[in-house]
Amino acid sequence: MRFFLAAAALAAAPAFAQERLVDAAAPDSARQTALTVLKHLAAGDLEQAAARSNAPAQRLELLRGYRDVVGEDEFRRLFGRLLAPDNRLIAEVAIGPRRLLVWELADANRQLAGQFYIEVDGKFLMDDVPSRERAELQGVLRRYRAQRE
Secondary structure, eight states: OHHHHHHHHHHTSOTTOOEEEOOTTSTTOSHHHHHHHHHHHHTTOHHHHHTTBSSHHHHHHHHHHHHHHHOHHHHHHHHHHTTOTTOEEEEEEEETTEEEEEEEEGGGTTEEEEEEEEEETTEEEEOOSOOHHHHHHHHHHHHHHHHHO
16 A cells, blocks of 8 residues: 555656655665654753754754743644654655655544655755755655555
């Protein structure tokens, strides 16, 4: 089912996109970095999480703002939920060095969530800088979500 969903989403892709699926076990997968970022967030370590961004100051400000709105305990709880074993990575899509990780959230009615990463100098960072490729990956996430409706 997961492969069918991923293949169908890519089949609906525009011809100009250079999209490809990445195996989560492959050396060029951003999955481990994503899990590391989520662990830092679940622990409330905003600085360590933000350091794994291509715009760390912007990311830190965003994280602090969110924490200030929901409170420290709720912030940790919400990000901790993302690490639940019932949540699963259903696809990782690459366009050049950029990655979209599509997660199925078990405790959110199987809703899909996306994370964006970019490979820089052999390591992955959260992709917080707008680009054409990131916009294309946002379109991929929309297609995955639309297939669920």
